[in-house]
Amino acid sequence: MVETIHPGTSAPGARIALFDFDGTVSLIRAGWVDIMVAMMLEVLAALDTGESQADLRHAVEPFIWRLTGKDTLYQMIALAEQVTLRGGTPLDPREYKQQFLSRLFAVSGLRIQQLRDRRCAPDQYLVPGTRALLEDLRSRGLHLYLASGTDEDHLKAEAGLLDITRYFDGGVYGALPDPGAFSKRMLIERILRLPGMRPHHLIGFGDGPVEIEELKRAGSLAVGLATDEPECRDTSPWKRRNLIEVGADYIIPNYLCRPVLLPMLFANHEPI
Secondary structure, X not given: OOEEOOOOOOOOOOOEEEEOOEOOOEOOOOOHHHHHHHHHHHHHHOOOOOOXXXXXXXXXXXXXXXXXXXXXXXXXXXXXXXXXXXXXXXXXXXXXXXXXXXXXXXXXXXXXXXXXXXXXXXXXHEOOOHHHHHHHHHHOOOEEEEEEEEEHHHHHHHHXXXXXXXXXXXXXXXXXXXXXXXXXXXXXXXXXXXXXXXXXXXXXXXXXXXXXXXHHHHOOEEEEEOEOOOOOOOEOHHXXXXXXXXXXXXXXXXXXXXXXXXXXXXXXXXXX
8 A cells, every 4th residue: 555645746767766774675673663662661760760661661762763764873872861861870872782782683683593594585574575676676777775774784794685785786884883974864965966866866765764854855755664563564553653744755564565656656657
């Protein structure tokens, strides 16, 4: 199902498509939000402020969402700020990040091992319809870029296991040790500086606010993936609402709708 938020929005001359990774393409890390929330609630509950679990959840969930798509470190910086606000002494945000990644890897590591051992097909951990969409876009002549707040070394390894690196001729970009060395805004600005590029030549796909906001800020078309992980068959009401708030032009639950979506994106014309 395709939900049109801004009727008539299209990019018939699109040359480049930018994709987020987790929740937009990959399901290897499905469930990461619940893992992050649980960890943060433990950290804040240990301060014994008398707040309920619901109170603490209301404190952390907004910034987890707001910062989704940036380096995970930024979410941990926000956690450290919450600890300070409650009179505690926070750990270095990098330590919080490592705690989170350790918990996440307890889940994602099993999926990664399945892929490495070839005990499952790569498409099992792709949002439904991903590979067909990537092939469609490449056949139209678009150059594809992959960008994520996941650490770049993990991102490249996981993209390789999913057998999708070959589609992204524009490159695969993730978080670097210096958090100021890479961002989706920086990548979009770099793309738009390419010879002959204009905002309407770029389209993007993402399930988080950062990439959608940055695409719209640049004047490009943005497709919001309201993926209800891990099945991704129905639209997630929570993601849908938040993606619309940050400017998504279209909302989809997966890419099985591509026969309907692509003519809308390209206004029934082949890209120039």
